[in-house]
Amino acid sequence: MRIAGLALAGALLGALGHIHAARADVADQHWSFNGPFGTYDRASLQRGFLVYKQVCSVCHSMKYLYYRNLEDIGLSEAQVKAVAASVTVDGGLNDDGSKEITRDGLPSDHFVDPFPNDVAARSANNGALPPDQSSLVNARDGGADYVYAVLTGYTKPPKGFVLGDGMNYNAAFSGNQIAMPQPLTDGQVTYTDGTKPTLDQEAHDVTTFLAWASNPEMEQRKRMGVHVILFLVLLTGVVYIVKRKVWADVH
Amino acid sequence: MTGLHKSTYKNPLINWFDSRLPILSLLDKEYGAYPTPKNFNYFWNFGALATVNLVIMIITGVFLAMNYDPNADNAFASVQHIMRDVNYGWLLRYAHSNGASMFFIVVYIHMFRGLYYGSYKAPRELLWQIGVVILLLMMATAFMGYVLPWGQMSFWGAKVITNLFSAIPVVGNAIVTWLWGGFSVGAPTLNRFFSLHYLLPFVITGVVFLHVVALHMTGSNNPLGIEVKGPADTLPFHPYYTAKDSVGICVYLIVFAILVFFMPNALGHADNYIPANPLSTPADIVPEWYFLPFYAILRSVPNKLLGVIMMFSSIFVLFVIPWLDTSKVRSARFRPLYRPFVAILLPASLFLLGDVGAHSPSGIWIPLGRIGTAYYFFHFLILLPLLGKIEKPLPLPESISSPVLKSKPVYKAETV
Numbered sequence: 001m002r003i004a005g006l007a008l009a010g011a012l013l014g015a016l017g018h019i020h021a022a023r024a025d026v027a028d029q030h031w032s033f034n035g036p037f038g039t040y041d042r043a044s045l046q047r048g049f050l051v052y053k054q055v056c057s058v059c060h061s062m063k064y065l066y067y068r069n070l071e072d073i074g075l076s077e078a079q080v081k082a083v084a085a086s087v088t089v090d091g092g093l094n095d096d097g098s099k100e101i102t103r104d105g106l107p108s109d110h111f112v113d114p115f116p117n118d119v120a121a122r123s124a125n126n127g128a129l130p131p132d133q134s135s136l137v138n139a140r141d142g143g144a145d146y147v148y149a150v151l152t153g154y155t156k157p158p159k160g161f162v163l164g165d166g167m168n169y170n171a172a173f174s175g176n177q178i179a180m181p182q183p184l185t186d187g188q189v190t191y192t193d194g195t196k197p198t199l200d201q202e203a204h205d206v207t208t209f210l211a212w213a214s215n216p217e218m219e220q221r222k223r224m225g226v227h228v229i230l231f232l233v234l235l236t237g238v239v240y241i242v243k244r245k246v247w248a249d250v251h
Numbered sequence: 252m253t254g255l256h257k258s259t260y261k262n263p264l265i266n267w268f269d270s271r272l273p274i275l276s277l278l279d280k281e282y283g284a285y286p287t288p289k290n291f292n293y294f295w296n297f298g299a300l301a302t303v304n305l306v307i308m309i310i311t312g313v314f315l316a317m318n319y320d321p322n323a324d325n326a327f328a329s330v331q332h333i334m335r336d337v338n339y340g341w342l343l344r345y346a347h348s349n350g351a352s353m354f355f356i357v358v359y360i361h362m363f364r365g366l367y368y369g370s371y372k373a374p375r376e377l378l379w380q381i382g383v384v385i386l387l388l389m390m391a392t393a394f395m396g397y398v399l400p401w402g403q404m405s406f407w408g409a410k411v412i413t414n415l416f417s418a419i420p421v422v423g424n425a426i427v428t429w430l431w432g433g434f435s436v437g438a439p440t441l442n443r444f445f446s447l448h449y450l451l452p453f454v455i456t457g458v459v460f461l462h463v464v465a466l467h468m469t470g471s472n473n474p475l476g477i478e479v480k481g482p483a484d485t486l487p488f489h490p491y492y493t494a495k496d497s498v499g500i501c502v503y504l505i506v507f508a509i510l511v512f513f514m515p516n517a518l519g520h521a522d523n524y525i526p527a528n529p530l531s532t533p534a535d536i537v538p539e540w541y542f543l544p545f546y547a548i549l550r551s552v553p554n555k556l557l558g559v560i561m562m563f564s565s566i567f568v569l570f571v572i573p574w575l576d577t578s579k580v581r582s583a584r585f586r587p588l589y590r591p592f593v594a595i596l597l598p599a600s601l602f603l604l605g606d607v608g609a610h611s612p613s614g615i616w617i618p619l620g621r622i623g624t625a626y627y628f629f630h631f632l633i634l635l636p637l638l639g640k641i642e643k644p645l646p647l648p649e650s651i652s653s654p655v656l657k658s659k660p661v662y663k664a665e666t667v
Contacts, residue, residue, distance in 0.1 A: 036513050064331040131525070134331065138516060139524035174534070214524075217334070217341040224342075225512025229505060236501035243494040250289060250486065 048209025577639025
């Protein structure tokens with residue numbers, strides 16, 4: 001029965017692995033946040049935020065994040081205030097309630113949406129709705145690897161491939177037709193830290209930023225996980241010794 | 252019987268209390284002195300693990316409900332709020348969502364233990380049946396819980412599963428409308444699922460209590476599958492099995508922690524991070540992993556009504572196996588013919604069905620699903636009645652303690 005137990009455990013682990021490798025067709029990239037001790041590369045996050053702000057946020061919302069969250073990627077309080085102040089938000093009613101006013105953004109504001117509503121977003125994007133990017137990396141099979149593959153997957157369509165009106169060919173996207181025009185190219189942005197803005201670099205940085213936006217708790221989670229598991233392994237040892245001692249007199 | 256309980260506690264205050272409300276005596280009887288077969292292996296940990304898991308689910312769930320909003324317009328956003336803004340909200344939610352997976356892993360192993368060692372046989376038939384009721388309640392609770400985040404898989408999973416009832420002739424569609432509280436899965440559906448998802452765990456707790464009462468009436472089965480003959484065969488539950496269960500609980504928590512802290516979304520679906528959208532159907536509507544074998548059975552039958560009947564039968568057949576199994580010998584250890592079927596083929600067919608359930612029903616997956624389904628029912632409906640008649644079981648040990656005392660290799664049947 002011990003063998004059957006081991007076989008069962010093995011089968012369970014195998015099943016887990018099977019579920020985990022759901023997107024075998026997307027190439028694995030090297031990410032700073034992979035693995036049990038992974039953290040987000042702060043420099044990459046900040047470059048990624050620049051790409052997000054200058055490119056993605058023109059069409060995509062990120063509505064579950066607050067500007068204050070940007071302190072997590074290493075921006076100072078003053079920088080966060082400046083970022084927030086660069087947008088205009090709905091300010092409710094004026095003092096006598098006679099008209100709606102706007103005001104500069106604050107760190108406590110959610111990221112502003114690029115469009116007033118979904119209809120306007122579709123109208124501006126050839127009928128397609130740019131998905132919200134708050135949880136984009138979690139919301140796609142293959143996660144960060146997949147997002148990176150789409151961003152770098154724009155090529156000429158193969159001979160004979162018929163593209164729909166206003167559609168673009170993408171090797172990684174399901175069905176190979178994507179409404180989003182190629183967002184990133186070599187030199188699309190200018191990095192302030194001197195990093196060369198190649199397509200690969202931009203895609204890598206912005207995917208790192210999107211991974212953080214989807215899982216901002218990841219560093220705390222993994223750090224806590226390491227402590228919890230170390231504690232539990234020690235506890236298991238102690239409890240096992242107690243069990244052996246209690247059972248020592250049983251034959 | 253009237254008058255005070257004769258409490259044996261020395262402390263006068265505790266004695267006064269226990270004489271009037273003997274819950275301490277009861278606890279001591281059922282979880283302290285309770286005579287437990289001395290030869291349990293670690294498979295007997297899983298009942299305790301399921302209890303711990305239920306408690307974890309209720310505690311995390313109560314705190315999640317404080318921050319969750321069951322309004323269809325806000326549900327998805329409120330889950331994001333829990334994950335991002337509530338202190339340790341991510342921990343609560345990941346513990347709860349992976350806790351559901353752990354619950355099914357634990358309960359499936361617990362059931363496998365029961366099947367392998369014949370724990371369902373007389374006099375424990377009702378104990379087993381109460382367990383199947385718990386499984387059904389767990390499935391209903393898990394299904395409704397998965398709808399609450401109101402993502403794409405929540406919405407479409409709810410739609411597909413509730414739609415199964417439309418297969419019922421004549422009244423099917425009316426029943427589905429009644430379940431939905433409208434003409435589609437919508438805000439009323441979400442509200443009632445939240446209400447029931449909060450209620451059912453307490454129903455489960457009650458039925459678990461009945462499960463334990465029934466267990467303590469008959470006493471536990473054991474790896475040899477023979478009845479306890481006397482005090483030499485048993486040990487008091489505490490400290491022996493409290494100590495042994497604690498080891499299992501620690502190992503269980505390690506597995507649980509690996510899921511929660513390092514791969515919290517591995518068992519879920521990416522699509523559920525997309526808000527529910529009635530106008531956009533996901534490419535593949537797939538239930539959570541623990542329902543996949545049953546989903547595969549449903550889809551391996553071309554007729555909808557028959558498929559639904561087969562799926563529900565795959566659970567209901569468990570209610571009658573105490574009478575389908577004609578063998579008087581409980582433990583598969585002494586059933587050489589039955590042993591490979593229950594230890595290898597039954598789990599293999601369920602893993603196969605699980606794999607089939609995760610793929611869209613086309614190509615090779617259709618015949619594979621049918622093979623798995625056929626074996627599952629063959630196992631319970633044909634093999635169990637038949638093997639008991641033709642199998643020659645190995646000789647059973649005299650008692651639990653006698654082979655233990657005579658020679659060291661306890662579990663080798665030929666030493667008896």
